[in-house]
Amino acid sequence: MFRPLIPVSRGAKIVLGVAFFVLFVGLWAAATFGKWVDPLFLRDPWQTIVTGWTLLAAHAYHIDIGVTVWRVVGGFVVAALLGVPLGILMGAYKPIEAFFEPFISFARYLPASAFIPLLIVWAGLGERSKMAVIFIGAFFPLVLMVAVIVSSTRRDLVEAAYTLGAGHSGIVRRVLLPASAPQIAESLRLVLGWAWTYVIVAEYIAAERGIGKTIIDSQALAATDQIIFGIVVIGIIGLVSDYLFKMVNQKLFPWSLA
């Protein structure tokens, strides 16, 4: 049963994955229905679902969800559109890397959330400041990851391409790009996960609507059920987008699968 690296069947994989969710909700239910915790701190699962329904039906919570998703996607897409090409250029051309790398390594350590007050001064309370936070949080690490991926392309493939008559731009377009594409897609999947963290923080500080905004408002009302519902929604969206990302990667890069 526990042999290293041996894959499990598809059915077993789903059962195991679902089992942990069941266990998790089971413990939650036991702790709340069993009155082990004060309901002020943690409402029971049923209460949470009822609250969620009320939020959706009476307070148009789906609009908050949509607003937050839009911010995440917007900031992420801009970061990807600029970050991936720059990372590729840095990975492929060492002078470009030498020029940008020190600064980007520095910028990567600046916490994106620390920029929020500054960004509000610069870009106001609207969408632009929120997307800028996500952009700052996603862009710098993404560039560095892509650069490392491209630099680590197998040298023997590059040499083989040269002996076949490829020029320098041919090496970039027809070897470095396809060789790194699956890992670049994988790094995008990771960065999208981080973007969620930044959007919620940004919404705590200044937003009209959004999942983060409702969470911070619920805190004032001590409505822990609303807070937990918000967190669960974020989790579900993350799960779905992760799954879609994986599916698309498998479709696009069948050659890279083990």
Place this chain on the structure above:
Amino acid sequence: MSKLVIEGVSRIFPGVHGGEPTRALEPIDLRIADNDFITVLGPSGCGKSTLLRIVAGLDHPTTGTVLLDGQKVTRPGPDRGMVFQSYTLFPWLTVRENICFGLRERGVPAAAQQRISEEWIGKVGLRGFERHLPKMLSGGMQQRTALARALANEPKILLLAEPFGALDNQTRALMQEMLLAIWEAERKTVIFVTHDIEEAIFMASRVVVMSARPGRIKAELAVDLPHPRHYTMKTTPDFAALKARLTEEIRIESIRAAEQMATKAEA
């Protein structure tokens, strides 16, 4: 006239962490005629791969020059096709797309790419596998594809760096016969590096024996066995005589190489 002229080519690798530099190749002179099939034999570490990489333009000589058809070699190009010991097919391309890689890079029209790749798929015996990805192929099939990929470019010279080194004996024998048949039909100029003495004789019109590091050319031996060659030739007396001679040459060099390692370990 010589197709390829190697003139005083040497290679010294700088020392690692302030250590002694490695003298991989002593100045080497070698002339290779058009349509020659040269095999290069030598003990491990004598600089065979280094020499081939210099001819390919993937490495630069410390001194000396390589001339192909009178043109100085300065960088890699499609006129020198290469098959590596490691598997270097592009994993994201199918067998056919791999074979077309060089053609496409040189702007050959699609119809011609199709025709040329079709021809080479037949010659290396990969029909039915055109749409397979490299990971679906055995090692032998991958090297056939790599050979077809290099030959589809119609290089002036084919450089083979132990291309069958990782294959089992049966597959290796089949590959030798296939390559020889292609050479007999096309009369390409070939440099073939190998550890295997039988392989060196069977394939070659001339065997070059290199000495232990630093590599020099120690002996050259013409192989006048008739073509077309068949694997049964490996049991003929002529073959055995050549093999005995080369075995002796190589043995001396291998002992020297081993002694070098031992003294290096003591130092």
